[in-house]
Amino acid sequence: MSPSSSGSGTSRSLASNKVNSTETASAPALAMKPTQIAPSQTIQTSVSNEDMQARAQLRKKLREARRGLTNQQHTDAAKRIASRLRTLPFLDNSTTIAGYLVNDGEVNLTYFIESIWQSSHDKKFALPVLHPVCKGHLLFLSYTQHSQLVKNKYNIEEPVLSCENVVPVRQCDVILMPLVGFDVNGNRLGMGGGYYDRTLSFTQRAPDSHSFSGSKAPKLVGIAHDIQEVDALPVAPWDVPLDAIVTPSRTLQFTKP
DSSP, rough: OBBBBBTTSSOOOOOOOOOTTOOOOOOGGGGGGOEEEEOOOOOOOSSSSSHHHHHHHHHHHHHHHHHTHHHHHHHHHHHHHHHHHOOOOOHHHSEEEEOOOOSSSSOOOOOHHHHHHHHHSSOOEEEEOOOOSTTTTTEEOOTTTTOOEEOTSSOEEOOOOGGGBBGGGGGSSEEEEOSSSOOTTEEOOOOOHHHHHHHHHGGOOOOSSSSOOOOOOEEEEEEEHHHHSSOOOOOOOOOOOOOOEEEESOOEOSOOO
16 A cells, blocks of 8 residues: 545546656557566565565665656556556456555556446446454455545545445455565565555465465456566565566566466
8 A cells, every 4th residue: 555646536646657767668569468477486484684674775765766756657657557457368357356546656546447437337446445353454345436535544545434335355356456666576565564465365375386275366466667676575474476567568477367
């Protein structure tokens, strides 16, 4: 989850979208096929103080970098990622998709969310809210053009809590996740609160496995600016690996569609 955008209603600020300065892809290139990447590597069972410090320093550096993007870069990235998401077969075949609202320079999903609302009555969109009972966890609620929003303790907008609008996480086909950093092994560095990792711990793949154990799990798709990529993240045992990552310039897939 992340920090800030302006605007109201369904056209909330496209507050975050960045285009890598080395990116040369043009709009017509958006439909290119996803790049297949090897599954995430096995993670260690403990985290050293050095790694924890490295994660904190990296988090600070990457957050500052994405906040430095211009409004035009944010808008361009939002449009490009919306186009890329619409080409993902497993997302197109999904009924329930969860996403997020920006708050700290993340890629804004407004264009994509509005395209879902406008193009299909068969798809349901959901947003995360801070769980009122299980502290440190997320709950997902249905999100429509008519949803009333309130700000949580992190100043992030979320739907007003209503039992009838709860969407069980296991019923989500795809969850579009914000991130602070990522690498080509499908590892994700979040904001540091651990909300997504706790909530989605049931999706953890067994080492060297392309599939999940247990019941059906949602596809986890990280959404990022190109500048948020690093060579290798210091990984923690609680980190939940991603199935795919979408940036303005490319799509990386780590598990079978």
